[in-house]
Amino acid sequence: MVPFLKAAQYEPKSPNEHVEGVSVILPLEGRSGYVFVLAYLGKKNPDNEILLQLLSDHTHRLAGSFGKDANAQHRFEQFLGALNETISQTVREGRFSVPIQNFHAIVGIICEDRMFLSGTGELSALFLHRKPSQRYQVFNLFRGIQTEQSLPTWEKPFAVVLDGDLEDGDVFCVSQKDLQRFISTDDLNSILTALPPKSATEKIRQYFGANDGLLLLIIKAESAISMVPESYAKPLSDVSIDSFVRGQDETSRLLDDQKPDLVGFFKMHTLFFFKKLTERSRILTDLQRGEPRRKILFKLLLSVGHNLWKTIRHTFKGISFATTTLIHKERRTSFLQSIPTIPARIKQIWLVQIQRFKSLPNRTKRFVLLFVGLLLILVIGLTLLSRMRSASETQKQFEQKISTIQDVIDRAGGAMIYRDENQARTLYQQATSLIQQIPITKPTDQDAVNKLTKNIETAMNELRHVVTIPNPALLAKLDTGSAEQKGVRMVRSGALFYAIDASQIIWQIDPATKQTKTLSPNPISTEPIVDVSEEDGHIFALSRGNQIYDINVKTAEVSTVSITHSSNDAIVSLLAYASRLYVLRQSANNTDAEIIKFTKSSTGYGSGTSWISSKTKALQNPRALTIDGSLYVLYGTENVSRFQNGAEVGWQLGIVEPVLTEPTRIWTDANSAFLYILEPISKRLIVYNKATGAFVTQYTSETFTALADVLVDEKTQTIYLLSGADIYTISAGHLKH
Known part of the structure; x- marks a missing residue:
């Protein structure tokens, strides 16, 4: 049986009893139990109130949110985890400065017949367990906590959890005072076990001085209130109540006699029906006449045998007739001709049966209908x-x-x-x-x-470290006023952003004023743009026909870049870096790729040279590349190879869930410690640690319906994403840790 719980705490009667601590005990919402905290900080400190208020807030939150179906152990573990995290975070932020040696506290939850608690420091936590012999065994629970706990730290002040069962007669008492030192053992045990918790707190308070501050909590488990024996003398009030109940019952009975009795109606007709069956049964008539039982049994067996024989005879007769009909042609033909008349014959039989039913006496019809109704019910x-x-x-x-x-x-x-x-x-x-x-x-x-x-x-x-952005901030929109233009690529030059749309028009975006305008009204190419790169105020754009254009962002002049390359191989990406152009060229059969380096001279870029000197595997299905001094090539479904001075170095991406399937863009720079990969099909941006390749986090939003490019400003901790005609900004939360 779940014990009945009673609890009380000592409440100071005057300001002179002030103590640097707090005690809170609250009933659980929807359950039999309490959640409690008692904390004592010893010396006065202006920051004490912050810590005590934090403990009180968490306790009130747990008591108010504890549902009737909640798992006490699970909720207490969640409560401790949140409390430890909040305390350590508050300490790291410098919101209070209290030595951990001055912090003495206990928190716990008692739900029905289970108790869970945790603590730190030194307090008096006594648990009195009543044995079957009605004697009490006393435990100091804080000794168990101190035994299992290492040196306390603000990172996890509540590190040890004690749990146990609560039975009838058990008492739990906690105080910042060493009660066993001020009160004799016999007196203390007698007070805690014999008095209710409220009286026990008042009695214990009398052992201390008038100005001594006292924090005290007592919880006691008692058996359910027993029934009062029946042999006691009834007061007049009980007699009056009994008389009133009897009178009420008699009134209800008399009123019920005037109501329609549907059950009685069915019972009367059912008895009448069975009575008629009994009168018309020859077997029952013989039994009533006192006929010998053997003779009655013989008649019964004879009747059953006769009916069984008739059934078998008619069955075989029907089978014989059906067989003869199928064998003889004339009978078969006659039978087939009679099939269309079957519905009419059935209808005729039905009408005959109805007529026979109507010819029955009214009483018989009523019995038949009653029987059918009862059968249906x-x-x-x-x-x-x-x-x-x-x-x-x-x-x-x-x-x-x-x-x-x-x-x-x-x-x-x-x-x-x-x-x-x-x-x-x-x-x-x-x-x-x-x-x-x-x-x-x-x-x-x-x-x-x-x-x-x-x-x-x-x-x-x-x-999976997924950060969902419900409503990313809109920085700009590629809109001519009459129609939106879908963006394909985006670069940054100085403080301005430049985007190229599907019509090969270059847009200039000022992130400070959120103003957009076209750099030039004319498209830079007749072919779609597949990649862009920027260096020293020049934007280099690669078209699908492997033509590279040089756009001066100051003058808006567009010129073509003459390079020599194989016309059979497609260029899928390019980079402008240190007066060089690096192009990622895909082989004709798409089984490999290579990086060609073009060095700028006074006459242009001329012929390029193969930059990769060694690699471990083929760069099949290349997608994009980026540079920070090292070159990173994105290829396949989830592969990135890193090259330094033309040679591949050992490096690979960490595991991300769900796995990459169709990444399209990759970004980093010399000042970033991270590598960013864009996957439009899953509407997400994945971030990796560039030094180790370990997965860090991933950003996603349902708004990112047509992701095309990404840029990151790590100084302002801002990520810019081009999605369709919109440029969104999100906060780079991974940079804040």
């Missing part, structure tokens, strides 16, 4: 009962499966609190597999499954 009732039982069993199984899945999700949430991402990922995958096996029979079941799926997806996004 019985069949319908049994059918509904079977369906209700089946639906109830199905719903019970569904709820059990949902409960199992929720338990797995709770365990995964606990693993995330302790930063065990591998265990959390495994548990969430297990929960997803269980959800897929649940049969859906009604819309409410689908809603419950959708809710669990959404919770798992949210948690998995956290494990």
Whole structure:
């Protein structure tokens, strides 16, 4: 039986009893239990109030959000994780400065017959357990905490969790005073076990001086209130109540006599029906006359045998007739000709039966109709009962499966609190597999499954380090006033951005004023632009026909860049860097690619030279390249190769979920520690650590419907994304850690 819990805390009666601490005990919302905190900071400090208020706020939040179906252990672990994180974050931000040696606190939750608590420092936490012999065993719970806890730190002040069962008669008492030193053991045990918690707090307070500050919490588990024996003398009030109840029952009975009795109606007619059956039954008549039982049994067997013989005879006769009809041509023809008349014959038989029914006496017709009605009610009732039982069993199984899945999700949430991402990922995958096996029979079941799926997806996004941007800020729009222009590539020159749209028009964007204008009204090429790069105020644009254009952003002049290359190989990307042009050239059969370097001279760029001197594998299906001193080539579905001085160096991307399938752009520069890869099909930008290749985070938004290019300004921690005719900005949150 779950014990009945009583709790109390000492409340100071005057300002002279002030103590540098706080004690809070609150009932759990919707459950039998309490959540409590008692903290003592010893010396006065202006920052004490911040820490004490933080503890009080978290305790009130836990008590107010504790649902009737909540798992006490899981909620307490979540509470501790959030409390430790908030305290450590507040310390790191320098919001308060309190030595950890001065911090003595205990937090806990008692829910029904289970208790969970954690603490730090030195407090008096006594637990009195009542044995079957009615004797008490006293435990100092803080000794257990101090034994398991290493040196306390602000990174995780509440590091040890104690749990146990609470039984009838058990008492839990916590105070910043060493109660066993001020009060004798016998007196203290007697006070805690014999008095209610409220009286016990007042009694203990009398052992200390009038101006001594005291923090004290007492929680006591008592058995349910027993029933009062029946042998006690009834007061007049009880007699009056009994008389009133009897009178009320008598009035109800008299009123019921005046109501229509549908059950009595059916009972009367049913008895009458069976009475008529009994009168017309020869067997029952013989029994009533006292005929020998052997003679009655013989008649019964004779009647059953006679009816069975008639049934068998007619069956074989029918089979014989059917066989003869099929064998003889004349009978077969006659039978086939009679088939169209079957409906009319059936109708005639039906009409005859109806006429016979009408010719029956009214009493007989009433009995037949009653019997048919009762039979229909019985069949319908049994059918509904079977369906209700089946639906109830199905719903019970569904709820059990949902409960199992929720338990797995709770365990995964606990693993995330302790930063065990591998265990959390495994548990969430297990929960997803269980959800897929649940049969859906009604819309409410689908809603419950959708809710669990959404919770798992949210948690998995956290494990995958997915940052969802619901409404990214719009910086500019490529709009001529009459029509939007879809952007294909974007570069930066100085403080301005330049975008090339699908009509090969160059747009100038000022991020400070958010103003856009065309650099020139005329397109720079008749062919689509596939890549752009910028150096020293010049934009180099690569067309689909392998033609490179040089655009001076100051004068808007466009000139062609003459380079010598194989006409059979397609150029998929280019870079302008240190007065050189690097082009990524794809082989004719798309089995490999190479980087050609063109050096600028007084007469142009001339013939290029192959830049790659060694590599470990073919660059099949090349997509883009970027440079920061090293060259990075994006190719295939999720491959990036790094080259230094023409030679490939050992380096690879870390694992990201979901895996890359169709990346299109890659970006970095000499000042960035990160590598950015754009994948339009999944509406996301993935960030990697450039030094190690490790995955860092990924940004996504439903707004990114047509991602085309990306630029990053790490000084302002801003990411610029070209999507269709829009240029969006998002905050680079990974740069803030």
